Amino acid sequence: xxxxxxxxxxxxxxxxxxxxxxxxxxxxxxxxxxxxxxxxxxxxxxxxxxxxxxxxxxxxxxxxxxxxxxxxxxxxxxxxxxxxxxxxxxxxxxxxxxxxxxxxxxxxxxxxxxxxxxxxxxxxxxxxxxxxxxxxxxxxxxxxxxxxxxxxxxxxxxxxxxxxxxxxxxxxxxxxxxxxxxxxxxxxxxxxxxxxxxxxxxxxxxxxxxxxxxxxxxxxxxxxxxxxxxxxxxxxxxxxxxxxxxxxxxxxxxxxxxxxxxxxxxxxxxxxxxxxxxxxxxxxxxxxxxxxxxxxxxxxxxxxxxxxxxxxxxxxxxxxxxxxxxxxxxxxxxxxxxxxxxxxxxxxxxxxxxxxxxxxx
DNA sequence: AACTGTGTTGAG
DNA sequence: TCAACACAGTTG
Numbered sequence: 001x002x003x004x005x006x007x008x009x010x011x012x013x014x015x016x017x018x019x020x021x022x023x024x025x026x027x028x029x030x031x032x033x034x035x036x037x038x039x040x041x042x043x044x045x046x047x048x049x050x051x052x053x054x055x056x057x058x059x060x061x062x063x064x065x066x067x068x069x070x071x072x073x074x075x076x077x078x079x080x081x082x083x084x085x086x087x088x089x090x091x092x093x094x095x096x097x098x099x100x101x102x103x104x105x106x107x108x109x110x111x112x113x114x115x116x117x118x119x120x121x122x123x124x125x126x127x128x129x130x131x132x133x134x135x136x137x138x139x140x141x142x143x144x145x146x147x148x149x150x151x152x153x154x155x156x157x158x159x160x161x162x163x164x165x166x167x168x169x170x171x172x173x174x175x176x177x178x179x180x181x182x183x184x185x186x187x188x189x190x191x192x193x194x195x196x197x198x199x200x201x202x203x204x205x206x207x208x209x210x211x212x213x214x215x216x217x218x219x220x221x222x223x224x225x226x227x228x229x230x231x232x233x234x235x236x237x238x239x240x241x242x243x244x245x246x247x248x249x250x251x252x253x254x255x256x257x258x259x260x261x262x263x264x265x266x267x268x269x270x271x272x273x274x275x276x277x278x279x280x281x282x283x284x285x286x287x288x289x290x291x292x293x294x295x296x297x298x299x300x301x302x303x304x305x306x307x308x309x310x311x312x313x314x315x316x317x318x319x320x321x322x323x324x325x326x327x328x329x330x331x332x333x334x335x336x337x338x339x340x341x342x343x344x345x346x347x348x349x350x351x352x353x354x355x356x357x358x359x360x361x
Numbered sequence: 362a363a364c365t366g367t368g369t370t371g372a373g
Numbered sequence: 374t375c376a377a378c379a380c381a382g383t384t385g
Binding site: 060061062064066068075077079080 | 363364365366367368
Binding site: 048049051052055056057058059061068069070071073075194195196197250251254 | 374375376377378379383384385
């Protein structure tokens, strides 16, 4: 795996498929904090952020770079990036999608040199997704990955046909790969709470998502891409937290919880394609969809607190899962109310703190 | 505490 | 349209 200095999304270009899954090391903390500043310069001036040489790229206080494009008198934020170049490339992608093939960009135009097949595919890819979808990919840093996926499915489906069928991913496109179930987890209140992380049961984590020594100790972890049934790609930071001795999905997780309106008691399922690619998949099923037979058992959670096992039994009742995105006030009975929920979160947090002290690794 | 990205403004 | 700047709101 070669990831040199490259940024996340660029690196995804090279993430060829080496089992058990494709991973990307999390960008190193090589960010240059606020400009050190001229030893000689004027103090006041030294606080100014360095402007970018690229169009659509703006500096961030922490040394990173933001990308933005304007449309209809409004700014559309494209995300923040470690590399100025990556931000510039993201702007370019947005510019092409928003303003067409001839949009002014920072780097070369697509199809400039004899309309390469690759470029043609990217144009088709852009056209087959809405502006919002493209922006979403850019903000999540999954654009390169998704573009590459569509290329794969295109090749797999046979290059004779036209681009559209396989490129119009969204639906069941070329996503018929055989998958194997890795594991499932009924999410806890803290998994969908303000901790913004999902704890992966250790056994499953070590079996399916082994971390290399470096990543484990550095706690920086790696980036994993998962696809859901809608073909949407989710990128999560996956790492090991020494303090709680647990494996977790962090960055990106809260976004998933929010969009899926995930609630405590729902079950998230992890799968992996069995082919060469080893793509990862993530989906979930609402608590209310639990299979009757199992439902009697599954939701019971055992929380170990200070050496004592505490049983938690969710209240199966009224779980009007707001079909849409509307955040239904309360659902399911892990707790009787919001406040209660918070307490549970705090408790589980306390647990980990305790472990840290006692576990004294 | 750190970071993101929005609000706002003025230049081009 | 665009970037500079400040900082509120969000995430870690």
